[in-house]
Amino acid sequence: MQRELMNRAKELLIDETVVRVLGWKKGDLGYNHEPAYFDSPEELEENFVYDAFCGANLSKYMIEAGKQEGKTLVFLKPCDTYSFNQLLKEHRIKRENTYIIGVGCRGNLDIDKIKAAGIKGIESVDADGDMLKVKTVYGEKEMPFEEALLERCLACKGKTHMVYDELIGAGEKEEAGPKGNRFDRVSELESLSPEERFAFWRSELSKCIRCNACRNACPACSCLKCVFDSNQFDSNQKANADTFEEQMFHIIRAFHVAGRCTDCGECSRVCPQGIPLHLLNRKFIKDINTLYGEYQAGEDTDSLAPLTNYTFEDAEPGIVAERGRK
Amino acid sequence: MQVENKKEFQPKIVAFCCNWCSYAGADLAGSSRLAYPADVKIIRVPCSCRVNPMFILRAFQRGADGVIMCGCHPGDCHYTTGNYYARRRMTLLFSMLDYLGVEHGRTRVEWVSAAEGVKFSTVMNEFVEKIYSLGENVRLEDLRCKES
Numbered sequence: 301m302q303r304e305l306m307n308r309a310k311e312l313l314i315d316e317t318v319v320r321v322l323g324w325k326k327g328d329l330g331y332n333h334e335p336a337y338f339d340s341p342e343e344l345e346e347n348f349v350y351d352a353f354c355g356a357n358l359s360k361y362m363i364e365a366g367k368q369e370g371k372t373l374v375f376l377k378p379c380d381t382y383s384f385n386q387l388l389k390e391h392r393i394k395r396e397n398t399y400i401i402g403v404g405c406r407g408n409l410d411i412d413k414i415k416a417a418g419i420k421g422i423e424s425v426d427a428d429g430d431m432l433k434v435k436t437v438y439g440e441k442e443m444p445f446e447e448a449l450l451e452r453c454l455a456c457k458g459k460t461h462m463v464y465d466e467l468i469g470a471g472e473k474e475e476a477g478p479k480g481n482r483f484d485r486v487s488e489l490e491s492l493s494p495e496e497r498f499a500f501w502r503s504e505l506s507k508c509i510r511c512n513a514c515r516n517a518c519p520a521c522s523c524l525k526c527v528f529d530s531n532q533f534d535s536n537q538k539a540n541a542d543t544f545e546e547q548m549f550h551i552i553r554a555f556h557v558a559g560r561c562t563d564c565g566e567c568s569r570v571c572p573q574g575i576p577l578h579l580l581n582r583k584f585i586k587d588i589n590t591l592y593g594e595y596q597a598g599e600d601t602d603s604l605a606p607l608t609n610y611t612f613e614d615a616e617p618g619i620v621a622e623r624g625r626k
Numbered sequence: 627m628q629v630e631n632k633k634e635f636q637p638k639i640v641a642f643c644c645n646w647c648s649y650a651g652a653d654l655a656g657s658s659r660l661a662y663p664a665d666v667k668i669i670r671v672p673c674s675c676r677v678n679p680m681f682i683l684r685a686f687q688r689g690a691d692g693v694i695m696c697g698c699h700p701g702d703c704h705y706t707t708g709n710y711y712a713r714r715r716m717t718l719l720f721s722m723l724d725y726l727g728v729e730h731g732r733t734r735v736e737w738v739s740a741a742e743g744v745k746f747s748t749v750m751n752e753f754v755e756k757i758y759s760l761g762e763n764v765r766l767e768d769l770r771c772k773e774s
Contacts, residue, residue: 333751357651466651498727498765527680544768548683550721555679558718587721609716610710612700617713617735620720 301469302350305403308468309348310341312373319370322361324354330424331411335361350375354426355450359383360392366393367601372396378470379452381462382562382598385521388463389601390560390621392522394552402461404469406445407453413572414448431451451567451578455482462599481566482563483586485579505546507573514567514577520597521555527552551586559588559607560600591615593616637757639666644674646704647739648696654743657685662750665757666694666746675708679719682733686730686766690755692732697747709737717759728765731756734755736759 307319323502324346325336335356338344350378357380365372376384381402387393409427421437432448461470489497506520515521515528528549554561556578563585567577588595588606595606630683643649655662671677676695685693695716703709703719718733724730 305635339771357735405729418629441653454664494724494729496723496727501726544687544766544767547766551683551726552680553718580725583722583725584718587718591717607711607714610707610714612710614700614710615717617716617720617733619717620724620733621730 301347304348304468305401306344306348308401308466309338309344309373309440312399313338313341313344317371318371318373320365320368321348322355322358322365322372324349324358324375324376329422330502331409331422337365352405352406352409353411353425355566355569357383357517357519359387359566360396360517360522361568362393363387363522366397371399371622373401375401375403375462376461376464377403377407378459378461379457379562379564380459381464382596383444383564384598385462386560386562387519387522389521389598400464400466402464402467402470404467405459407456408450408569409445409448410450410569413444417447417518419443441527450565451568451576452563454480457563457596474600482582483575486586489579501547502543504575505550506543507575508550509544509573510545510549511572513572515553517566517570518557519559519564519566520562521553523556550577550580553577554584557581558584559595559605561585561596562596591619627731631761635758635762636756637665637687637751637762638692639663639692639694639750639754639757640685641666641668642671642674642693642695643668643678643738644676644697644704644709645670645672647698647702647737648674648746650740651696651738651742652747654740655746657741658743660743660747662747663754665754673703673705674709675703676714677712679714679715682719683766686732686763687768688771689767690732690758691763692753693732693741694736694749694753696736696738696749699739701738724765729760731760732763732766 312318313321319339321344323336323338324333327334327348332352333349333353335358338348358374359378359380362374385428388395414422419434419436419441423435423437426433427445428606430445431442432445433445459470461467489500516525561581563581565578571577643652648721652668674695677695679700697709697712698704716740718732720733722731737747
């Protein structure tokens with residue numbers, strides 16, 4: 301599929317439909333591909349890559365790309381199109397400035413899971429069929445594809461693109477990946493006692509180094525000026541000055557995307573400390589779904605988001621305490 | 627002779643009151659000579675919808691042991707719909723605080739109209755009592771903001 305995508309991108313560059321391509325390029329290692337712009341067919345030939353390690357959601361990069369002149373070609377996986385739609389809805393991207401190729405996706409791989417399976421010295425990973433062939437300095441190793449899937453792919457939203465100009469490679473494997481219930485872990489945490497929950501989150505959030513990767517990678521987190529960058533706001537910009545700062549940052553980060561978060565899972569994927577940040581977002585999604593009706597951000601571009609909408613009969617905030625008593 | 631070092635717990639409570647209903651309700655409680663504890667510090671806001679989740683967290687950081695938000699009854703908002711948005715926001719925020727293990731008794735929302743001085747004083751008395759029973763806020767505290 302990588303070859304197909306590359307050829308199509310070259311065609312579009314040559315016939316001047318688009319002036320630049322937003323895709324993924326090879327990183328230093330065989331498994332850390334990164335988002336990149338390509339301006340010429342030669343660059344594409346040299347560096348363009350598409351495989352199961354192209355986890356980055358390119359929707360966010362379209363905010364910047366859209367401000368430049370000319371059309372941009374962007375490759376979006378099915379779940380990335382939700383984020384794209386959400387940004388369209390918020391008028392952060394101009395649809396007419398983009399040419400979207402929806403790419404097929406089998407699920408992305410988590411290199412940490414492969415490493416955790418005891419495979420060392422990884423040189424390259426080949427994802428053909430249901431087994432992964434991992435080339436290492438100690439020879440070739442194998443592991444099942446499904447066991448190395450990213451957390452977010454375990455609750456795949458489906459393989460349908462919400463918005464696109466053309467599709468390549470989509471529809472080959474129509475069925476969504478392992479369909480776990482994405483709220484299982486949230487429910488599990490909810491059933492713990494407040495003390496246990498506090499201990500759990502304290503141990504998770506204390507790992508935070510305030511690198512802001514979760515904020516920077518999140519397609520929903522796209523304010524021109526972030527509250528946490530304001531010098532009017534007496535928060536510490538860096539590191540673990542105090543336990544309060546960690547909680548504050550993560551509560552506010554999750555709250556600012558509540559109702560807009562498409563559950564793309566970028567926050568957890570990019571976290572260098574492995575904090576399960578998606579559990580905060582999913583808590584909001586779960587609450588919204590149960591209290592205000594099922595809502596999937598990014599499914600369309602015209603519905604009212606849960607927090608910009610209301611009904612007279614909405615639950616009172618006291619419901620939190622009532623649920624706690626059960 | 628033993629020196630009593632421990633100070634008795636004196637809670638700090640922040641009440642965000644909307645200008646049009648609850649603040650007037652608090653006023654009425656005062657002019658009707660209804661008592662409510664002095665631990666409650668009122669902050670007047672133009673509308674309950676003005677209360678940013680950050681305000682609540684900031685109050686806890688600066689040493690509040692409980693935060694209560696009061697606004698007009700649903701349907702009576704001076705700006706027609708402000709309190710509906712505030713209601714959804716606060717429900718989600720309180721649920722998140724509960725999820726992180728912060729005691730859910732420390733946060734509360736009450737709708738108090740300008741004619742409900744009695745309600746204002748009973749709500750505040752109840753809330754202060756609740757905070758006394760929960761004790762000092764340690765799960766959302768900022769040590770840098772504590773008096774030693």
